[in-house]
Amino acid sequence: MQASTLLLLTFVLAVVAYGLGYSRSRALAMPLGGIRHLKSLPFYYGARAALWCIIPGLLVLGMWAAFQDKVIQMLVIGSLPAELVPDTQGRASLLLSKISNVASGALPPGFVEPPVAEAAERLKALRQQSQVYMTALVISVSVLAGFLGWLRIRPRLNARAQVEAILKWLFFACAALAILTTMGIIFSVAFETFRFFGKISFVEFFFGTNWSPQTALRADQVAAEGAFGMIPLFTGTLLISLIAMVVAVPVGLLSAIYLSEYANKRVRSTVKPLLEMLAGIPTVVYGFFAALTVAPFISDFAASLGIEASSQSALAAGSVMGIMIIPFVSSLSDDVINAVPQTLRDGSLALGATQSETMKKVIFPAALPGIMGGILLAVSRAIGETMIVVMAAGLAANLTANPLETVTTVTVQIVTLLTGDQEFDSAKTLAAFALGAMLFLATLLLNVIALKIVRKYREQYD
Amino acid sequence: MNTLNTTVTSEAEMPEENVVPVQEEKPAETVIEEGKTVGRPFADDAKFKLRNVEVFYGQDRAIKNISLDIGRNEVIAFIGPSGCGKSTFLRCLNRMNDSIDICRVKGSLNLDDQDIYDPKRDVVELRARVGMVFQKPNPFPKSIYDNVAYGPRIHGLANRKSDLDDIVENSLRKAGLWDEVKDRLDATATGMSGGQQQRLCIARAIAVSPEVVLMDEPCSALDPIATAKVEELIAELSESYTIVIVTHSMQQAARVSHRTAYFHLGHLVEVNETNKVFTSPEHELTESYITGRFG
Numbered sequence: 001m002q003a004s005t006l007l008l009l010t011f012v013l014a015v016v017a018y019g020l021g022y023s024r025s026r027a028l029a030m031p032l033g034g035i036r037h038l039k040s041l042p043f044y045y046g047a048r049a050a051l052w053c054i055i056p057g058l059l060v061l062g063m064w065a066a067f068q069d070k071v072i073q074m075l076v077i078g079s080l081p082a083e084l085v086p087d088t089q090g091r092a093s094l095l096l097s098k099i100s101n102v103a104s105g106a107l108p109p110g111f112v113e114p115p116v117a118e119a120a121e122r123l124k125a126l127r128q129q130s131q132v133y134m135t136a137l138v139i140s141v142s143v144l145a146g147f148l149g150w151l152r153i154r155p156r157l158n159a160r161a162q163v164e165a166i167l168k169w170l171f172f173a174c175a176a177l178a179i180l181t182t183m184g185i186i187f188s189v190a191f192e193t194f195r196f197f198g199k200i201s202f203v204e205f206f207f208g209t210n211w212s213p214q215t216a217l218r219a220d221q222v223a224a225e226g227a228f229g230m231i232p233l234f235t236g237t238l239l240i241s242l243i244a245m246v247v248a249v250p251v252g253l254l255s256a257i258y259l260s261e262y263a264n265k266r267v268r269s270t271v272k273p274l275l276e277m278l279a280g281i282p283t284v285v286y287g288f289f290a291a292l293t294v295a296p297f298i299s300d301f302a303a304s305l306g307i308e309a310s311s312q313s314a315l316a317a318g319s320v321m322g323i324m325i326i327p328f329v330s331s332l333s334d335d336v337i338n339a340v341p342q343t344l345r346d347g348s349l350a351l352g353a354t355q356s357e358t359m360k361k362v363i364f365p366a367a368l369p370g371i372m373g374g375i376l377l378a379v380s381r382a383i384g385e386t387m388i389v390v391m392a393a394g395l396a397a398n399l400t401a402n403p404l405e406t407v408t409t410v411t412v413q414i415v416t417l418l419t420g421d422q423e424f425d426s427a428k429t430l431a432a433f434a435l436g437a438m439l440f441l442a443t444l445l446l447n448v449i450a451l452k453i454v455r456k457y458r459e460q461y462d
Numbered sequence: 463m464n465t466l467n468t469t470v471t472s473e474a475e476m477p478e479e480n481v482v483p484v485q486e487e488k489p490a491e492t493v494i495e496e497g498k499t500v501g502r503p504f505a506d507d508a509k510f511k512l513r514n515v516e517v518f519y520g521q522d523r524a525i526k527n528i529s530l531d532i533g534r535n536e537v538i539a540f541i542g543p544s545g546c547g548k549s550t551f552l553r554c555l556n557r558m559n560d561s562i563d564i565c566r567v568k569g570s571l572n573l574d575d576q577d578i579y580d581p582k583r584d585v586v587e588l589r590a591r592v593g594m595v596f597q598k599p600n601p602f603p604k605s606i607y608d609n610v611a612y613g614p615r616i617h618g619l620a621n622r623k624s625d626l627d628d629i630v631e632n633s634l635r636k637a638g639l640w641d642e643v644k645d646r647l648d649a650t651a652t653g654m655s656g657g658q659q660q661r662l663c664i665a666r667a668i669a670v671s672p673e674v675v676l677m678d679e680p681c682s683a684l685d686p687i688a689t690a691k692v693e694e695l696i697a698e699l700s701e702s703y704t705i706v707i708v709t710h711s712m713q714q715a716a717r718v719s720h721r722t723a724y725f726h727l728g729h730l731v732e733v734n735e736t737n738k739v740f741t742s743p744e745h746e747l748t749e750s751y752i753t754g755r756f757g
Binding site: 264265341343344345346347348349350351352353354357361362365366 | 594604616
């Protein structure tokens with residue numbers, strides 16, 4: 001049986017165990033005078049039986065699935081004639097993929113040496129065998145454990161406490177999974193970053209003003225020596241983010257003020273979702289809007305003023321990115337402004353202040369820390385944005401502050417460094433990880449600051 | 463001297479509203495005649511002339527045909543059980559109900575013979591003349607100085623910094639807060655105690671030199687000592703301001719006010735000199751309320 005079918009079957013068994021546990025607890029309760037003489041509700045006895053059934057089953061299934069390939073490979077390699085046994089790990093994996101290709105039918109057996117074809121046959125047989133063993137083992141473990149769980153149901157058994165404890169561990173495991181994944185990403189990036197700095201010096205990376213990551217692929221190739229200065233990339237990122245914020249902050253903030261203070265309920269309930277829809281548009285759609293509509297418009301307009309502008313520009317990418325970020329700013333600011341207590345508004349209005357005076361002098365200063373937090377979150381979103389920049393700002397790493405020139409950003413360079421066929425231990429590909437680590441640190445820092453500010457603000461009114 | 467004998471006794475229209483659902487021992491047949499207020503609702507030298515005032519929240523009639531005068535430099539207390547409309551009525555006097563979309567006000571409300579609800583009326587000017595202090599102290603999250611200076615600044619009451627300093631000092635003195643805060647005017651107002659905050663709000667309200675101060679349960683969030691201070695302050699302020707105070711504490715109404723108005727389910731049941739209301743109420747609902755049978 002396939003592992004997926006087996007998984008399904010384990011769940012079916014658990015459901016059966018639930019039903020049996022439930023009815024057994026009721027049956028035990030009846031002579032005592034009803035389910036109120038049970039320590040827990042019948043639901044918990046059923047759930048306990050189901051958990052007893054499914055957890056050992058899933059554990060066995062998971063272990064088997066994790067180790068079966070390794071064990072089978074060892075057996076196959078071990079059975080090869082001595083002259084074919086590979087001497088290095090690289091050769092071993094080459095040979096194994098050859099064998100499994102023959103086994104799956106991708107490679108006709110006639111194309112390979114007879115011992116390899118035999119090994120492929122053995123591989124097939126072992127796999128079938130393994131599946132049979134696995135099926136038998138998982139089903140018997142599930143049934144046995146479920147039966148034991150069912151058998152131990154007593155009226156005095158506190159099934160509820162046990163179920164709650166198991167669920168607590170389950171929730172913990174889910175939370176741990178998310179954290180472990182993040183840690184894994186961080187460590188893999190950090191590891192590659194250290195390898196990068198083994199090839200390129202810190203000084204060149206952090207202070208170099210030239211970015212052209214072309215390295216020779218072969219030792220004898222004639223190629224330009226690569227330059228890995230990250231400054232033009234970070235200035236490009238900052239330039240585009242700055243343009244985006246110049247667009248997003250005033251528009252977002254003012255629309256938030258309109259929505260929270262001036263708009264009546266009907267307008268608010270239609271405009272707010274519409275505005276938030278902007279955040280739901282895929283960035284690639286923004287990207288071609290920027291590349292095909294905004295960028296040409298900007299270069300034509302600049303040309304009509306007699307200013308030279310390239311067809312792809314930081315301004316085009318930044319302004320479209322700003323539009324994309326408007327809902328972040330407006331939605332967060334709207335929430336923060338709404339959180340300012342009504343009593344402050346009343347107090348100001350009762351002194352004869354107009355609505356705009358109240359907004360300007362009382363609500364806005366009170367909401368400012370929260371608004372700053374929202375803006376910083378939007379900045380980290382802008383820094384991480386890639387697609388719009390790829391399409392509208394170009395790839396040339398210019399060190400410039402002119403928004404009409406083409407620039408590139410950290411994220412765009414990561415994409416171009418890692419797409420296509422790449423050698424994975426060259427400085428060129430490792431540079432992507434170093435850039436990623438720097439970007440991660442920058443946005444992490446921004447997020448920490450933003451969350452700190454937001455939290456501090458919350459404490460003020462609660 | 464009930465000079466008002468307006469309109470309908472609406473037995474037929476809305477019988478269920480006329481039968482007052484009070485507690486069991488109270489006979490259910492106590493009838494409030496709409497628009498009929500016993501006692502002395504009118505004054506000779508009226509600051510506010512309020513006639514046939516009705517307030518609607520959507521379809522709900524929260525204030526039912528109330529007529530009342532509020533005299534110049536008088537302290538009048540509004541008392542009554544929760545939800546009887548006394549706060550709603552108070553907020554009509556400086557149009558604080560405007561910010562509630564579904565709220566409509568009918569009838570004629572005049573301040574010094576000028577219509578408060580005239581569409582051409584400048585609300586800013588009205589609120590500068592009719593200040594308000596709220597139930598919960600609501601100082602702005604600014605310094606003590608900026609809180610008091612807020613009103614004078616937006617109304618341009620001071621030409622120079624020294625003028626503003628004078629206004630702030632005078633207001634804080636009147637609110638009895640000057641000696642406590644004169645050394646820390648730059649400290650943030652939210653760090654003060656509740657009683658100090660409320661007196662700061664009073665200072666803030668009188669800094670724009672209003673003619674009337676409305677107080678919506680100003681002491682309900684304060685401890686007894688702070689309450690005593692605020693009450694003392696009200697007595698002093700009554701020399702120069704007209705004060706309307708909503709309160710849940712009958713002792714407070716008895717201590718600070720000249721006249722007391724008893725509200726019940728949106729009706730104004732009885733208005734009279736405070737000592738009369740508390741010693742010999744004319745309406746049986748007033749009597750039940752002040753003797754603590756409900757509310």
